[in-house]
Structures are given as C-alpha cells and as structure tokens.
Amino acid sequence: MINWELKKIFKCRTGLIVLVLFVFLSGIMVFLNPTLETENSYRNDKYELIVDTRPGNEIAQEKFDEKIKQIANTNANDDFMNKIGEISRDNLKFMKYKEYKEVNFYKVINYKASHPFMSVIMVIILVLIFSNIYVDEKISGVDSIILSSENKLKVLYSKLGLAIIVPLIMYGGYLIIEFLVTLVKYGAPVNGGLEAFRIIDNGFILLNGTYTINEYLVLKIITMLLIFISISVFSSFFSFISNNSLASISGILIFIGVGKVLTLIKFLPSLLLNILSVGNYVDLIFYSDRFVGMYAGNVNILGISLELINLCNGILIATLLTGVILCIVTFKKVLTR
C-alpha cells in the first residue's frame, strides 16, 4: 500500500511542488558554504571585504590555537561553568594532536546538515505532504471506500509509515547529494575521529562531552531526523482529525509555534520555561546547533537533577512516540465513530 500512497502524492500538484522544492533546496545548498578553518575574511570599518591571504594552514592553526586558548581559559565560577570546565579539561587531556588537522569536509557537511534554510524548506515539504495525507481522501470522498475495505488499517498504517519514512528519505537524500558535492569540492572526509570542537565555530565551549567529529555528526543527524519525523507524524495526525487542509495546516503550525510562544509567558513555572526555551520547535529548526550535543545546565525534577538538553531530547522522543500513539488511537477510535 505504501507504493499506492506514494503514487497518490506524486500524481497530484503537491508532489510536483515537493519535488521542485527539494531540487531547489539541494541546488541552493550546494552554493551555501561555511567559512573554512583555512579561510579568514571580514569587513572593516568602511565595510570593505578584507580577505586574509596567508597560507590556509597558517590561518587554520591560528584559529585552532584561539579555540584551545578559549577552552583552556574556561573559568569555573558556578555549577554550570564547573561542568563546562570539566569537559574542557577532558577535551584537552584526550586531544590526539595539539595542532590543526584538515577537517574541511566535515565542517562543510556539519554546516549543511543543520542549516536553517534547509530545515525550513524540509519542514515546508513535510507539512505540505502530510497535512494533506488524509484530508485529501476526505475531500476526494474516497475515505469511505478506504474505511469500509478489508485493508483499511494497512492503508492507514501505510500513511503513518510514510510519515516516518519520507523524512528519512528526504533528509537522507539531501545529505547524500551534499555529501557527494562536498566530496568533489573538498576531497574525501579525513580526521573524523578528532574532537568535534574543530568543526564548530560558535559555542564549541558548551559541548557536553568529548565528542569526536563523527559522533557529533551522527548525533546531529539523529536529532534533525527526530525533529523532522515528529513534525511529519503530527502533520499526519492533524490531517487524520481535520476536515480540510486549512484546519490541518493550522494545527501543525500551532504545534510547531506553541512552545516558542509559551516562552514569552513569563509567569509559567521556571522549569517549564527552561525546557521550552531550549526544546521548542522554532528554535530547534532555526538554531539546532545550539541544541545538539550542547550543555545548557541542569534542572531539578522531583529532587532529581537532570541535564536540560538530555531532558529535551527525551521529550523530543516522547513527542514522536505520542504522535504515533495518537495516530493509532485515531485509526481505531476516531475514524470509526
């Protein structure tokens, strides 16, 4: 039935729009690249672009030394900085090489794996597909044929299955395209076993552990997938319970935005505000670099001290599972009333 579901998507206008968006995204992202460790350019007071013309390795070594300096100078003046200091010391202790090593490939892939432009387009694609995945059946009037058929549950579970598979394929496909382009431009990936801070420009000091580049990238890709899959599962859920596209799209937009909006309500409990300020979908989509693998302090729940980012990761997984359960309950209890 999954093949039929895909056929339905790509036979209508939404499918064409999605393909165009995906090609557009992959194309644009080929040209969006970060400033490499071996490059340095800035604008002066007169807004003139100044490009550092020194050899790449010299620039990279200077940047690397600066990072090491920042890590070494981490001052422990509270619990938060204590933890950061501890990680920094570990980072320095377990460093294999004390000098710059070529990490251009990883830096570019890391940049592209969570670029806000990519995330926004990906979310648009997923919302377009899954907000209509069941609403279209209702609008076309085929829903009653489906619900009275022998394979009714197969169809519904296929739709839910697609909500999990399509983000995997879309994001996976995007990463493969960018991987190949980066491979051609910057050569094969090397030194993936070195420290993750080498490919992070800002906030590397807040890394919550001595991640290697490979570990950090895997963590990032899993986090992005969790974000995308949970959005597509909830889009499907809103599609199952809505009667028209507008209601369905409104539902998922509210779902995405509600966390961010609630952070503005200052009288909410500080624990909730802390969780929402780190784990709301808007910030996850736009600033996932501030979330993945980072340390953002601890929170106390029932006397247990939990790391905020870990807690938010747990909530993200729980959100996804809740979405899946809500869809299944809808299949069994709501669609047949």
Add this chain to the structure above:
Amino acid sequence: MNKLEIRNLTKTYGRKKANDNITVTLQNGVYGLLGPNGSGKTTIMKQITTLIEPTKGEIIYNGDNIKTLDDKYRALIGYLPQEFGVYKNFSAKQFLQYVAALKGLSKKESRNKIDELLNLVGLYDVRNKVVGKFSGGMKRRVGIAQALLNDPKILVLDEPTAGLDPQERARFRNLLSQISKDKIILLSTHIISDIESIAKETIMIKNGAILMKGNHRDILSAMEGKVYSIKTNNEEEAVEIQNSYKTVNIQRGVDDIELRVISDNMPPYKTTQVVEPKFEDVYMFYFDLENSREV
C-alpha cells in the same frame, strides 16, 4: 446463504437519534431502503459498512458479530457511498486497481476483474482517461464498478443511480437483478421506480425508525382503496381538490385535468374512481415528499 441480522440498532448524535431501534434481517436478494432526506438511511448503511459504530444494538453476519469479524467482514462488503469521489488524477483503470488493492485482490485477480467490470459499466474504451474529466454519470459508473470488484456478499449502494441516464439506470437495474441471487443488496434511492422494479423487499424509514417493511404486495395492499383519480375541467375545482386532499399527481390533458389523490374516504366528486395504488402513492402518503416525483 448470507444472513445479515440487524438487531436493535440505535445511533445517536448528542440528543438526536439518527437510527432508533432498527431490527431487520436481510438475506440474499435486493432490499430497497426508502425514506426522505435525513431519515437515517445513510446512517444505517454506514453502520452496515463499519464506517460508524452503533450506539446500541449489533449487526450479526451469519451468526457472528461484524465487530468480531472485522477485516473478514469488510472483505465481503461492496460499498458505493452517496458522496462517492475519485482521485481526479487517476485513470479509471488505475483507480480500480487501487480499490482492488484496498480489497486485498492480487494483481492477477484484479487485472481480469477490472477489465470485466469496465466492460460491464461501459467504460472500457475510456479506461485510460483521467477520472477527473468524467461526467457525473461516468464517475457513478466507476463507483458501481469499484463496489463490485471483490464480488461482494453484501452490496450496499447509497443512491447508486443518481446522475445516470434512463438507459444506464435500466442497465444497472438489470445488472443488480442478475447478481442478487447470491448476495444481499441494500439499495437506497429517491428514485422510486428503481426500488419498485428490482427490490424483493422495501424498508421504509422515517425519523430514524422502520416505518414499514415488506414486499411490494404487502406495502401496496395497505393503500388499497385509498388512491383515487378525479377528473375535472374546472380549474377552481382542481384547486379545491388539491387543497382538500393529499395530491400525488396532477396531469393536465387537452380537455380536462386529472388528479391522483390519497384519501381514507372517497372524495365526493362525480368523476372519482378508485385506482390501483403505486409505490409513489405509498411514498407520498407516508412522507409527503416532493422529490418522490422523480420516477
């Protein structure tokens, strides 16, 4: 032999009872479901096709509750909903292939069946054209074909002939008569002649409950001696008759006006004649509905 027992079926939406304690047993043959809009016909059909669950009561198929049978029961159903829709970007053949997949037919099984049904509903020549460009009647024929795909034991048809021309309707009625030997066919329509010509029994629904059930003879016999024909050439008298009696039909001839009326007592006009009751009279008597004139 198929046996579908509907026992004390009640469906409520808030305070409104869409179906009220419906009990009926259906066996092979065509059953007509007759009633005005909003009388609860579609709600009964939706419960039989498992689209909605009854608030009270149960539906038993050959001794088993359909809720327990679940997929096995749905495998036996063919359903044409009132608001039947199609994927407008699919061709007729593709749409039927999709429905065949929904009904668990293998590719091989469905290939032959689809061609056979497309021929049967007269759409074989346009099988590769997108359904979005089909007329209402053609879409309805696609609907009839999809309902028959799995050779259902229970065929539920909600307004199947709406939008069909007289020739198509006749062909469809013949088809139903042919296949009804080993199937339960439940047919809901406003077109009384459809029910009159093919239904073994008619179930009349009013306000969610069964008003009357039986074969044509039983139903018509209840109207025996209550249907009259009155001829007049006086326009004022015609208006007076119309105002005094439940008038089923007014036929204006060259010289006179013939009125068909229903009354418990014989109207006191010279030209009054008792006539044989027709199904339309029954409908008008119980429902007094304007759209019953579409015959």
